[in-house]
Amino acid sequence: MVAPSPYSLIATDLDGTLLRDDDTLSERSLAALARAGRAGARHLVVTGRPAPRVRPLLDDLGCTGLAVCGQGAQVYDAGADRLLWSVTLDRELAETALGKIEAEVGQVYAAVDQDGVDGLTLIEPGYLMPHPTLPALRVARRDDLWCAPISKVLLRHHTLSDDELAATARSVVGSLATVTMSGPGTVELQPCGVTKATGLALAAGHLGLSPGQAIAFGDMPNDIPMFEWAAYGVAMANAHPELKALADEITTSNEDDGIAVVLERLFD
Template identity: 80%
Template sequence: MAPPIAYSLIATDLDGTLLRGDDTLSDRSRSALAAAVAAGARHLVVTGRPAPRVQPLLAELGGTGLAVCGQGAQLYDAGTHRMVWSVTLDRELADTALGKIEAEVGYVYAAVDQDGVDGLTLIEPGYEMPHPTLPAVRVPRRDDLWAEPISKVLLRHPYLSDDALAAAARQVVGSMATVTMSGPGTVELQPSGVTKATGLARAADLMGLEPSGTIAFGDMPNDIPMFAWAARGVAMANAHPELKATADEVTLSNEEDGIAVVLERLLEDGRRGPGAAASRA
Protein backbone atom coordinates (compact mmCIF):
# COMPACT_ATOMS: atom_id res chain seq x y z
CA MET A 1 0.00 0.00 0.00
CA ALA A 2 1.30 3.45 -0.87
CA PRO A 3 2.49 5.50 2.12
CA PRO A 4 0.35 8.43 3.28
CA ILE A 5 1.30 12.05 2.62
CA ALA A 6 0.47 14.99 4.85
CA TYR A 7 -1.30 17.01 2.14
CA SER A 8 -4.16 15.98 -0.09
CA LEU A 9 -3.57 18.78 -2.63
CA ILE A 10 -0.23 19.90 -4.09
CA ALA A 11 -0.58 23.20 -5.94
CA THR A 12 2.40 24.14 -8.08
CA ASP A 13 3.26 27.18 -10.13
CA LEU A 14 5.15 26.40 -13.35
CA ASP A 15 7.70 28.99 -14.46
CA GLY A 16 10.52 29.42 -11.96
CA THR A 17 8.96 26.77 -9.73
CA LEU A 18 8.20 23.35 -11.20
CA LEU A 19 9.86 23.99 -14.55
CA ARG A 20 13.55 24.56 -15.11
CA GLY A 21 14.80 27.60 -16.98
CA ASP A 22 14.61 25.76 -20.29
CA ASP A 23 10.89 25.02 -19.73
CA THR A 24 11.52 21.33 -19.02
CA LEU A 25 10.49 19.14 -16.10
CA SER A 26 13.27 17.12 -14.47
CA ASP A 27 12.99 13.38 -14.02
CA ARG A 28 13.34 13.82 -10.27
CA SER A 29 10.45 16.29 -10.08
CA ARG A 30 8.31 14.07 -12.27
CA SER A 31 9.04 11.04 -10.06
CA ALA A 32 8.36 12.93 -6.82
CA LEU A 33 4.99 14.16 -8.09
CA ALA A 34 4.09 10.67 -9.29
CA ALA A 35 4.99 9.21 -5.89
CA ALA A 36 2.90 11.84 -4.10
CA VAL A 37 -0.08 11.10 -6.33
CA ALA A 38 0.39 7.37 -5.71
CA ALA A 39 0.31 8.16 -2.00
CA GLY A 40 -3.11 9.75 -2.36
CA ALA A 41 -2.41 13.42 -3.09
CA ARG A 42 -3.77 15.39 -6.05
CA HIS A 43 -1.48 17.59 -8.13
CA LEU A 44 -2.94 20.85 -9.43
CA VAL A 45 -1.07 23.22 -11.75
CA VAL A 46 -1.78 26.85 -10.80
CA THR A 47 -0.13 29.10 -13.34
CA GLY A 48 -0.19 32.49 -14.98
CA ARG A 49 0.06 30.84 -18.36
CA PRO A 50 -3.21 30.72 -20.32
CA ALA A 51 -4.78 27.33 -20.93
CA PRO A 52 -3.46 26.89 -24.51
CA ARG A 53 0.12 27.34 -23.24
CA VAL A 54 -0.36 24.70 -20.52
CA GLN A 55 -1.89 21.90 -22.57
CA PRO A 56 1.39 20.35 -23.82
CA LEU A 57 2.85 20.24 -20.30
CA LEU A 58 -0.30 18.70 -18.84
CA ALA A 59 -0.12 16.02 -21.51
CA GLU A 60 3.50 15.36 -20.56
CA LEU A 61 2.49 15.03 -16.91
CA GLY A 62 -0.29 12.66 -17.86
CA GLY A 63 -2.79 15.06 -16.35
CA THR A 64 -6.45 14.61 -17.30
CA GLY A 65 -7.98 16.76 -14.58
CA LEU A 66 -8.21 20.43 -13.74
CA ALA A 67 -5.63 23.18 -14.09
CA VAL A 68 -5.87 26.77 -12.88
CA CYS A 69 -4.59 29.03 -15.66
CA GLY A 70 -4.37 32.72 -16.52
CA GLN A 71 -3.58 33.81 -12.94
CA GLY A 72 -6.85 32.28 -11.74
CA ALA A 73 -9.04 33.60 -14.55
CA GLN A 74 -9.39 30.18 -16.18
CA LEU A 75 -10.25 26.74 -14.85
CA TYR A 76 -9.35 24.27 -17.57
CA ASP A 77 -10.24 20.57 -17.78
CA ALA A 78 -7.44 18.75 -19.60
CA GLY A 79 -9.43 15.53 -19.92
CA THR A 80 -12.27 17.08 -21.89
CA HIS A 81 -10.30 19.98 -23.40
CA ARG A 82 -12.83 22.52 -22.21
CA MET A 83 -12.98 25.55 -20.00
CA VAL A 84 -14.92 24.75 -16.84
CA TRP A 85 -14.96 28.40 -15.86
CA SER A 86 -13.39 31.61 -17.07
CA VAL A 87 -13.66 35.35 -16.54
CA THR A 88 -12.56 37.95 -19.06
CA LEU A 89 -11.05 41.39 -18.65
CA ASP A 90 -13.26 44.08 -20.19
CA ARG A 91 -11.34 45.32 -23.21
CA GLU A 92 -12.44 48.95 -23.00
CA LEU A 93 -11.52 48.99 -19.33
CA ALA A 94 -8.16 47.39 -20.13
CA ASP A 95 -7.41 50.03 -22.76
CA THR A 96 -8.35 52.76 -20.29
CA ALA A 97 -6.16 51.25 -17.58
CA LEU A 98 -3.28 51.02 -20.03
CA GLY A 99 -3.70 54.71 -20.84
CA LYS A 100 -3.61 55.62 -17.14
CA ILE A 101 -0.41 53.64 -16.66
CA GLU A 102 1.25 55.31 -19.64
CA ALA A 103 0.23 58.74 -18.36
CA GLU A 104 2.16 57.88 -15.20
CA VAL A 105 5.27 56.05 -16.50
CA GLY A 106 5.45 56.74 -20.23
CA TYR A 107 5.00 54.31 -23.09
CA VAL A 108 4.81 50.62 -22.28
CA TYR A 109 4.74 47.59 -24.56
CA ALA A 110 1.64 45.44 -24.28
CA ALA A 111 0.42 41.95 -25.09
CA VAL A 112 -2.78 40.04 -24.36
CA ASP A 113 -3.85 36.48 -23.75
CA GLN A 114 -7.12 35.77 -25.49
CA ASP A 115 -9.81 33.84 -23.66
CA GLY A 116 -10.68 30.25 -24.57
CA VAL A 117 -9.00 26.87 -24.93
CA ASP A 118 -7.54 27.92 -28.28
CA GLY A 119 -6.94 31.59 -27.51
CA LEU A 120 -3.83 33.27 -28.92
CA THR A 121 -1.21 35.42 -27.27
CA LEU A 122 -1.05 38.68 -29.25
CA ILE A 123 1.89 41.08 -28.93
CA GLU A 124 2.14 44.63 -30.22
CA PRO A 125 5.22 46.07 -31.94
CA GLY A 126 8.15 46.33 -29.52
CA TYR A 127 6.90 43.74 -27.05
CA GLU A 128 9.33 40.87 -26.48
CA MET A 129 8.07 37.62 -24.98
CA PRO A 130 9.77 36.86 -21.63
CA HIS A 131 9.50 33.16 -22.52
CA PRO A 132 10.67 32.86 -26.12
CA THR A 133 9.57 29.21 -26.25
CA LEU A 134 5.92 30.24 -25.88
CA PRO A 135 4.15 31.02 -29.17
CA ALA A 136 2.79 34.49 -29.86
CA VAL A 137 1.32 36.37 -32.80
CA ARG A 138 2.60 39.88 -33.49
CA VAL A 139 -0.07 42.38 -34.53
CA PRO A 140 0.62 45.67 -36.34
CA ARG A 141 -1.31 47.99 -34.01
CA ARG A 142 -2.34 48.13 -30.35
CA ASP A 143 -6.01 48.31 -31.34
CA ASP A 144 -5.63 44.82 -32.79
CA LEU A 145 -5.05 43.49 -29.27
CA TRP A 146 -8.70 44.07 -28.46
CA ALA A 147 -10.16 42.09 -31.39
CA GLU A 148 -11.38 39.17 -29.25
CA PRO A 149 -12.21 38.62 -25.53
CA ILE A 150 -9.09 38.54 -23.34
CA SER A 151 -8.17 37.10 -19.95
CA LYS A 152 -5.31 39.50 -19.20
CA VAL A 153 -2.89 42.15 -20.43
CA LEU A 154 0.89 41.75 -20.14
CA LEU A 155 3.10 44.85 -19.79
CA ARG A 156 6.77 45.63 -20.23
CA HIS A 157 8.55 48.96 -19.79
CA PRO A 158 11.67 50.03 -21.71
CA TYR A 159 13.67 50.76 -18.55
CA LEU A 160 11.59 50.58 -15.35
CA SER A 161 12.03 47.51 -13.19
CA ASP A 162 9.14 45.08 -12.83
CA ASP A 163 8.69 46.16 -9.20
CA ALA A 164 8.54 49.85 -10.15
CA LEU A 165 6.14 49.22 -13.03
CA ALA A 166 3.86 47.06 -10.89
CA ALA A 167 3.80 49.65 -8.09
CA ALA A 168 2.97 52.47 -10.49
CA ALA A 169 0.27 50.39 -12.17
CA ARG A 170 -1.38 49.53 -8.86
CA GLN A 171 -1.44 53.19 -7.87
CA VAL A 172 -3.25 54.42 -10.97
CA VAL A 173 -5.35 51.38 -11.88
CA GLY A 174 -6.92 50.95 -8.44
CA SER A 175 -9.96 48.67 -8.54
CA MET A 176 -10.19 48.63 -12.33
CA ALA A 177 -8.05 45.49 -12.50
CA THR A 178 -5.79 43.27 -10.44
CA VAL A 179 -2.10 44.02 -11.02
CA THR A 180 0.29 41.10 -10.64
CA MET A 181 3.98 40.40 -11.17
CA SER A 182 4.45 36.81 -12.27
CA GLY A 183 8.01 36.61 -13.52
CA PRO A 184 10.92 38.56 -14.94
CA GLY A 185 9.53 41.01 -17.47
CA THR A 186 5.96 40.04 -16.67
CA VAL A 187 3.65 42.61 -15.08
CA GLU A 188 0.01 41.83 -15.78
CA LEU A 189 -3.50 43.25 -15.57
CA GLN A 190 -6.27 40.75 -14.93
CA PRO A 191 -9.94 40.99 -13.94
CA SER A 192 -10.48 42.79 -10.66
CA GLY A 193 -10.55 40.43 -7.68
CA VAL A 194 -9.15 37.49 -9.65
CA THR A 195 -6.01 35.87 -8.26
CA LYS A 196 -4.41 32.46 -8.14
CA ALA A 197 -6.15 31.99 -4.80
CA THR A 198 -9.64 32.50 -6.26
CA GLY A 199 -8.90 30.02 -9.02
CA LEU A 200 -7.33 27.54 -6.60
CA ALA A 201 -10.31 27.79 -4.24
CA ARG A 202 -12.75 27.11 -7.08
CA ALA A 203 -10.74 24.10 -8.27
CA ALA A 204 -10.36 22.70 -4.75
CA ASP A 205 -14.09 23.01 -4.15
CA LEU A 206 -14.83 21.00 -7.28
CA MET A 207 -12.29 18.39 -6.19
CA GLY A 208 -13.77 18.21 -2.69
CA LEU A 209 -10.54 19.40 -1.07
CA GLU A 210 -9.81 22.02 1.59
CA PRO A 211 -7.18 24.73 2.26
CA SER A 212 -6.15 22.82 5.38
CA GLY A 213 -4.92 19.96 3.22
CA THR A 214 -3.12 22.07 0.62
CA ILE A 215 0.58 22.77 0.15
CA ALA A 216 1.49 25.38 -2.47
CA PHE A 217 4.77 26.07 -4.27
CA GLY A 218 5.70 29.32 -6.02
CA ASP A 219 8.34 31.90 -6.83
CA MET A 220 6.75 35.30 -7.53
CA PRO A 221 4.46 37.87 -5.83
CA ASN A 222 1.47 36.58 -7.81
CA ASP A 223 1.75 33.44 -5.65
CA ILE A 224 1.21 35.38 -2.40
CA PRO A 225 -2.63 34.99 -2.44
CA MET A 226 -2.19 31.26 -3.09
CA PHE A 227 0.14 30.97 -0.09
CA ALA A 228 -2.38 32.84 2.06
CA TRP A 229 -5.13 30.40 1.05
CA ALA A 230 -3.14 27.17 1.46
CA ALA A 231 -2.15 25.55 4.74
CA ARG A 232 1.54 25.73 3.77
CA GLY A 233 3.38 27.88 1.27
CA VAL A 234 6.82 26.88 0.02
CA ALA A 235 8.95 29.42 -1.87
CA MET A 236 11.77 28.45 -4.16
CA ALA A 237 15.32 29.64 -3.39
CA ASN A 238 15.09 31.77 -6.54
CA ALA A 239 11.81 33.35 -5.39
CA HIS A 240 11.10 37.07 -5.20
CA PRO A 241 11.80 38.52 -1.71
CA GLU A 242 8.12 39.48 -1.27
CA LEU A 243 7.05 35.86 -1.62
CA LYS A 244 9.83 34.54 0.60
CA ALA A 245 8.64 36.89 3.33
CA THR A 246 5.21 35.23 3.33
CA ALA A 247 6.38 31.62 2.93
CA ASP A 248 6.33 28.96 5.63
CA GLU A 249 9.43 27.40 4.09
CA VAL A 250 12.08 28.13 1.46
CA THR A 251 13.29 25.14 -0.52
CA LEU A 252 16.00 24.79 -3.17
CA SER A 253 15.65 26.50 -6.54
CA ASN A 254 13.68 25.24 -9.50
CA GLU A 255 16.98 24.24 -11.12
CA GLU A 256 17.81 22.13 -8.05
CA ASP A 257 14.47 20.27 -7.88
CA GLY A 258 13.23 22.22 -4.87
CA ILE A 259 9.70 20.81 -5.12
CA ALA A 260 11.00 17.24 -5.28
CA VAL A 261 13.11 17.82 -2.16
CA VAL A 262 10.03 18.82 -0.14
CA LEU A 263 7.79 16.07 -1.52
CA GLU A 264 10.42 13.40 -0.90
CA ARG A 265 10.71 14.58 2.70
CA LEU A 266 6.93 14.52 3.17
CA LEU A 267 6.74 11.02 1.75
CA GLU A 268 9.54 9.85 4.01
CA ASP A 269 7.78 11.40 7.02
CA GLY A 270 4.64 9.52 5.99
CA ARG A 271 6.53 6.24 5.94
CA ARG A 272 7.97 6.89 9.40
CA GLY A 273 4.64 7.78 10.97
CA PRO A 274 2.88 10.83 12.45
CA GLY A 275 5.70 11.79 14.79
CA ALA A 276 8.46 11.84 12.21
CA ALA A 277 8.22 15.49 11.19
CA ALA A 278 8.04 16.67 14.80
CA SER A 279 11.05 14.59 15.83
CA ARG A 280 13.15 16.12 13.06
CA ALA A 281 12.12 19.73 13.80
Protein backbone atom coordinates in the same frame (compact mmCIF):
# COMPACT_ATOMS: atom_id res chain seq x y z
CA MET B 1 5.78 3.16 9.92
CA VAL B 2 5.99 6.65 8.38
CA ALA B 3 3.00 8.88 9.14
CA PRO B 4 0.98 9.84 6.06
CA SER B 5 1.44 13.34 4.65
CA PRO B 6 -1.18 15.81 5.84
CA TYR B 7 -1.45 17.25 2.33
CA SER B 8 -3.96 15.88 -0.16
CA LEU B 9 -3.54 18.79 -2.60
CA ILE B 10 -0.26 19.91 -4.16
CA ALA B 11 -0.55 23.27 -5.95
CA THR B 12 2.44 24.22 -8.08
CA ASP B 13 3.31 27.23 -10.15
CA LEU B 14 5.13 26.44 -13.38
CA ASP B 15 7.68 29.06 -14.47
CA GLY B 16 10.53 29.40 -12.01
CA THR B 17 8.98 26.71 -9.80
CA LEU B 18 8.15 23.31 -11.31
CA LEU B 19 9.79 24.09 -14.66
CA ARG B 20 13.51 24.44 -15.09
CA ASP B 21 14.82 27.58 -16.74
CA ASP B 22 14.72 25.89 -20.15
CA ASP B 23 10.97 25.21 -19.74
CA THR B 24 11.49 21.48 -19.15
CA LEU B 25 10.40 19.13 -16.36
CA SER B 26 13.06 17.11 -14.55
CA GLU B 27 12.72 13.36 -14.13
CA ARG B 28 13.18 13.82 -10.38
CA SER B 29 10.25 16.23 -10.15
CA LEU B 30 8.05 13.96 -12.25
CA ALA B 31 8.95 10.99 -10.05
CA ALA B 32 8.21 12.94 -6.84
CA LEU B 33 4.81 14.02 -8.13
CA ALA B 34 4.04 10.47 -9.23
CA ARG B 35 4.95 9.17 -5.76
CA ALA B 36 2.66 11.74 -4.14
CA GLY B 37 -0.10 10.73 -6.55
CA ARG B 38 0.25 7.08 -5.59
CA ALA B 39 -0.17 8.17 -1.98
CA GLY B 40 -3.49 9.78 -2.88
CA ALA B 41 -2.47 13.44 -3.29
CA ARG B 42 -3.90 15.49 -6.16
CA HIS B 43 -1.60 17.78 -8.14
CA LEU B 44 -2.95 21.05 -9.50
CA VAL B 45 -0.92 23.25 -11.80
CA VAL B 46 -1.67 26.88 -10.90
CA THR B 47 -0.07 29.14 -13.48
CA GLY B 48 -0.23 32.50 -15.16
CA ARG B 49 -0.02 30.82 -18.54
CA PRO B 50 -3.34 30.57 -20.41
CA ALA B 51 -4.84 27.16 -21.05
CA PRO B 52 -3.57 26.78 -24.65
CA ARG B 53 0.02 27.35 -23.46
CA VAL B 54 -0.33 24.77 -20.67
CA ARG B 55 -1.68 21.79 -22.63
CA PRO B 56 1.74 20.43 -23.78
CA LEU B 57 3.08 20.56 -20.22
CA LEU B 58 0.00 18.84 -18.84
CA ASP B 59 0.59 16.09 -21.38
CA ASP B 60 4.16 15.74 -20.11
CA LEU B 61 2.82 15.51 -16.55
CA GLY B 62 0.25 12.93 -17.58
CA CYS B 63 -2.44 15.25 -16.25
CA THR B 64 -5.99 14.59 -17.40
CA GLY B 65 -7.64 16.51 -14.57
CA LEU B 66 -7.94 20.17 -13.69
CA ALA B 67 -5.46 23.03 -14.00
CA VAL B 68 -5.75 26.66 -12.92
CA CYS B 69 -4.57 28.94 -15.73
CA GLY B 70 -4.41 32.63 -16.61
CA GLN B 71 -3.58 33.77 -13.05
CA GLY B 72 -6.79 32.18 -11.81
CA ALA B 73 -9.03 33.45 -14.60
CA GLN B 74 -9.45 29.93 -16.02
CA VAL B 75 -10.12 26.49 -14.57
CA TYR B 76 -9.24 24.07 -17.33
CA ASP B 77 -10.29 20.42 -17.64
CA ALA B 78 -7.37 18.80 -19.47
CA GLY B 79 -9.15 15.50 -20.11
CA ALA B 80 -12.12 17.15 -21.78
CA ASP B 81 -10.08 20.05 -23.24
CA ARG B 82 -12.58 22.61 -22.02
CA LEU B 83 -12.82 25.46 -19.58
CA LEU B 84 -14.97 24.68 -16.55
CA TRP B 85 -14.82 28.34 -15.58
CA SER B 86 -13.38 31.50 -17.05
CA VAL B 87 -13.65 35.23 -16.57
CA THR B 88 -12.54 37.89 -19.02
CA LEU B 89 -11.02 41.32 -18.60
CA ASP B 90 -13.26 44.02 -20.04
CA ARG B 91 -11.34 45.40 -23.01
CA GLU B 92 -12.47 48.99 -22.52
CA LEU B 93 -11.33 48.86 -18.90
CA ALA B 94 -8.02 47.40 -20.06
CA GLU B 95 -7.49 50.27 -22.49
CA THR B 96 -8.36 52.79 -19.79
CA ALA B 97 -5.93 51.14 -17.37
CA LEU B 98 -3.16 51.22 -19.96
CA GLY B 99 -3.80 54.90 -20.55
CA LYS B 100 -3.53 55.66 -16.85
CA ILE B 101 -0.26 53.74 -16.56
CA GLU B 102 1.27 55.44 -19.61
CA ALA B 103 0.27 58.84 -18.25
CA GLU B 104 2.60 58.08 -15.32
CA VAL B 105 5.52 56.20 -16.87
CA GLY B 106 5.44 56.92 -20.59
CA GLN B 107 5.11 54.24 -23.24
CA VAL B 108 4.62 50.63 -22.21
CA TYR B 109 4.52 47.64 -24.51
CA ALA B 110 1.53 45.34 -24.26
CA ALA B 111 0.40 41.85 -25.10
CA VAL B 112 -2.82 39.98 -24.40
CA ASP B 113 -3.88 36.41 -23.79
CA GLN B 114 -7.19 35.71 -25.48
CA ASP B 115 -9.87 33.77 -23.66
CA GLY B 116 -10.75 30.20 -24.63
CA VAL B 117 -9.01 26.87 -25.11
CA ASP B 118 -7.72 28.02 -28.49
CA GLY B 119 -7.06 31.66 -27.59
CA LEU B 120 -3.97 33.32 -29.05
CA THR B 121 -1.30 35.42 -27.40
CA LEU B 122 -1.11 38.70 -29.32
CA ILE B 123 1.82 41.12 -28.97
CA GLU B 124 2.02 44.71 -30.16
CA PRO B 125 5.09 46.22 -31.87
CA GLY B 126 7.96 46.60 -29.41
CA TYR B 127 6.80 43.90 -26.97
CA LEU B 128 9.35 41.16 -26.32
CA MET B 129 8.11 37.80 -25.09
CA PRO B 130 9.73 36.91 -21.73
CA HIS B 131 9.46 33.23 -22.70
CA PRO B 132 10.65 32.94 -26.30
CA THR B 133 9.51 29.31 -26.45
CA LEU B 134 5.86 30.35 -26.10
CA PRO B 135 4.03 31.04 -29.36
CA ALA B 136 2.73 34.54 -29.99
CA LEU B 137 1.28 36.45 -32.90
CA ARG B 138 2.55 39.97 -33.54
CA VAL B 139 -0.12 42.49 -34.55
CA ALA B 140 0.33 45.74 -36.41
CA ARG B 141 -1.04 48.11 -33.76
CA ARG B 142 -2.41 48.19 -30.25
CA ASP B 143 -6.04 48.38 -31.36
CA ASP B 144 -5.62 44.90 -32.84
CA LEU B 145 -5.09 43.48 -29.35
CA TRP B 146 -8.77 43.96 -28.57
CA CYS B 147 -10.20 41.94 -31.47
CA ALA B 148 -11.54 39.15 -29.21
CA PRO B 149 -12.25 38.59 -25.49
CA ILE B 150 -9.11 38.49 -23.33
CA SER B 151 -8.19 37.02 -19.97
CA LYS B 152 -5.32 39.40 -19.22
CA VAL B 153 -2.88 42.05 -20.47
CA LEU B 154 0.89 41.68 -20.16
CA LEU B 155 3.04 44.80 -19.81
CA ARG B 156 6.70 45.68 -20.24
CA HIS B 157 8.62 48.97 -19.93
CA HIS B 158 11.94 49.76 -21.55
CA THR B 159 13.61 51.17 -18.41
CA LEU B 160 11.49 50.50 -15.31
CA SER B 161 12.02 47.32 -13.31
CA ASP B 162 9.12 44.93 -12.87
CA ASP B 163 8.73 46.05 -9.25
CA GLU B 164 8.62 49.71 -10.26
CA LEU B 165 6.16 49.13 -13.09
CA ALA B 166 3.89 46.98 -10.92
CA ALA B 167 3.92 49.51 -8.07
CA THR B 168 3.01 52.38 -10.40
CA ALA B 169 0.31 50.33 -12.10
CA ARG B 170 -1.28 49.45 -8.74
CA SER B 171 -1.26 53.09 -7.70
CA VAL B 172 -3.24 54.28 -10.73
CA VAL B 173 -5.33 51.32 -11.92
CA GLY B 174 -7.53 51.03 -8.83
CA SER B 175 -10.56 48.82 -9.39
CA LEU B 176 -10.12 48.66 -13.17
CA ALA B 177 -8.01 45.50 -12.87
CA THR B 178 -5.84 43.42 -10.57
CA VAL B 179 -2.11 44.02 -11.09
CA THR B 180 0.26 41.08 -10.68
CA MET B 181 3.95 40.39 -11.21
CA SER B 182 4.49 36.82 -12.31
CA GLY B 183 8.06 36.62 -13.52
CA PRO B 184 10.97 38.51 -15.03
CA GLY B 185 9.55 40.93 -17.57
CA THR B 186 5.97 40.00 -16.72
CA VAL B 187 3.66 42.56 -15.13
CA GLU B 188 0.02 41.78 -15.81
CA LEU B 189 -3.49 43.19 -15.63
CA GLN B 190 -6.27 40.69 -14.97
CA PRO B 191 -9.94 40.95 -14.03
CA CYS B 192 -10.45 42.82 -10.77
CA GLY B 193 -10.50 40.46 -7.79
CA VAL B 194 -9.20 37.48 -9.75
CA THR B 195 -6.04 35.84 -8.39
CA LYS B 196 -4.47 32.41 -8.32
CA ALA B 197 -6.29 31.86 -5.03
CA THR B 198 -9.74 32.39 -6.55
CA GLY B 199 -9.05 29.88 -9.31
CA LEU B 200 -7.41 27.43 -6.90
CA ALA B 201 -10.36 27.63 -4.52
CA LEU B 202 -12.77 26.83 -7.35
CA ALA B 203 -10.71 23.88 -8.58
CA ALA B 204 -10.16 22.53 -5.07
CA GLY B 205 -13.86 22.80 -4.32
CA HIS B 206 -14.62 20.83 -7.47
CA LEU B 207 -12.31 18.10 -6.15
CA GLY B 208 -13.79 18.22 -2.65
CA LEU B 209 -10.54 19.52 -1.12
CA SER B 210 -10.00 22.39 1.33
CA PRO B 211 -7.21 24.92 2.07
CA GLY B 212 -6.21 22.95 5.16
CA GLN B 213 -5.25 20.01 2.93
CA ALA B 214 -3.13 22.06 0.53
CA ILE B 215 0.58 22.72 0.12
CA ALA B 216 1.57 25.36 -2.45
CA PHE B 217 4.84 26.00 -4.28
CA GLY B 218 5.76 29.26 -6.02
CA ASP B 219 8.38 31.87 -6.82
CA MET B 220 6.76 35.25 -7.56
CA PRO B 221 4.42 37.82 -5.95
CA ASN B 222 1.50 36.50 -8.00
CA ASP B 223 1.79 33.36 -5.85
CA ILE B 224 1.13 35.30 -2.62
CA PRO B 225 -2.68 34.81 -2.74
CA MET B 226 -2.13 31.08 -3.28
CA PHE B 227 0.17 30.95 -0.23
CA GLU B 228 -2.40 32.83 1.81
CA TRP B 229 -5.09 30.32 0.78
CA ALA B 230 -3.13 27.11 1.33
CA ALA B 231 -2.20 25.63 4.70
CA TYR B 232 1.51 25.59 3.84
CA GLY B 233 3.52 27.66 1.36
CA VAL B 234 6.94 26.72 0.00
CA ALA B 235 9.02 29.33 -1.85
CA MET B 236 11.82 28.38 -4.19
CA ALA B 237 15.36 29.54 -3.45
CA ASN B 238 15.10 31.71 -6.55
CA ALA B 239 11.83 33.30 -5.37
CA HIS B 240 11.05 37.00 -5.12
CA PRO B 241 11.76 38.44 -1.63
CA GLU B 242 8.06 39.29 -1.13
CA LEU B 243 7.08 35.63 -1.47
CA LYS B 244 9.99 34.38 0.63
CA ALA B 245 8.88 36.67 3.45
CA LEU B 246 5.46 34.99 3.50
CA ALA B 247 6.59 31.38 2.99
CA ASP B 248 6.47 28.67 5.64
CA GLU B 249 9.54 27.09 4.07
CA ILE B 250 12.18 27.91 1.47
CA THR B 251 13.38 24.99 -0.62
CA THR B 252 16.11 24.74 -3.24
CA SER B 253 15.75 26.41 -6.63
CA ASN B 254 13.70 25.28 -9.60
CA GLU B 255 16.97 24.22 -11.24
CA ASP B 256 17.76 22.06 -8.20
CA ASP B 257 14.42 20.24 -8.00
CA GLY B 258 13.11 22.26 -5.07
CA ILE B 259 9.60 20.77 -5.30
CA ALA B 260 10.97 17.24 -5.36
CA VAL B 261 13.12 17.93 -2.29
CA VAL B 262 9.99 18.71 -0.26
CA LEU B 263 7.72 16.04 -1.72
CA GLU B 264 10.31 13.31 -1.21
CA ARG B 265 10.36 14.20 2.47
CA LEU B 266 6.59 14.34 2.80
CA PHE B 267 5.80 11.22 0.77
CA ASP B 268 8.72 9.03 1.80
